[in-house]
Amino acid sequence: MKDKAIELAPVDKIVAGYSHDYDSNLIAILQESQDEYGYLPKSVLKEISRLTDVPLTRIFGVVTFYSQFTLIPRGKHSIKICNGTACHVRGVDEVKDRVKEYLNVTEGQTTADYQFTLETVACIGTCFLAPVMMVDDRYFGKLTTDTVADIVKEYSN
Numbered sequence: 681m682k683d684k685a686i687e688l689a690p691v692d693k694i695v696a697g698y699s700h701d702y703d704s705n706l707i708a709i710l711q712e713s714q715d716e717y718g719y720l721p722k723s724v725l726k727e728i729s730r731l732t733d734v735p736l737t738r739i740f741g742v743v744t745f746y747s748q749f750t751l752i753p754r755g756k757h758s759i760k761i762c763n764g765t766a767c768h769v770r771g772v773d774e775v776k777d778r779v780k781e782y783l784n785v786t787e788g789q790t791t792a793d794y795q796f797t798l799e800t801v802a803c804i805g806t807c808f809l810a811p812v813m814m815v816d817d818r819y820f821g822k823l824t825t826d827t828v829a830d831i832v833k834e835y836s837n
């Protein structure tokens with residue numbers, strides 16, 4: 681994917697905040713950049729390489745090694761639907777289908793307006809609330825096909 685015109689001034693400022701010890705601060709620089717842009721556009725990685733003299737191949741190596749980093753644009757809100765056994769038994773598949781239908785995406789995709797990214801995850805540790813999903817950092821449990829779209833709708837602009 682080719683980056684749209686991306687404003688690079690924020691990354692210049694981020695890098696400037698790390699006084700030349702760039703190699704040991706590379707992860708922090710990448711984290712801050714991802715917080716700023718929502719993902720790590722290639723043009724931003726090239727700019728980080730240019731400013732820090734850390735080779736682009738090394739930067740790509742770090743970004744692809746750690747799952748916290750993404751090279752793909754993500755939605756403003758993250759929806760994680762639990763795919764664990766307890767949630768499965770309690771009908772999470774129907775709930776997930778309702779969310780997919782409401783957002784018009786499949787798992788791993790981001791909505792066209794970049795509002796939501798939908799993912800499924802392993803047990804998120806609140807089985808007593810099954811079926812469960814997280815929207816950003818908030819848990820929603822005992823979901824039904826009737827309630828789940830309203831919850832997602834509350835996060836829409």
Ligand code: FES
Pocket residue numbers: 762763764765766767768802803804805806807808810811812
């Ligand atoms: S299986 Fe879904 S929270 Fe544990």
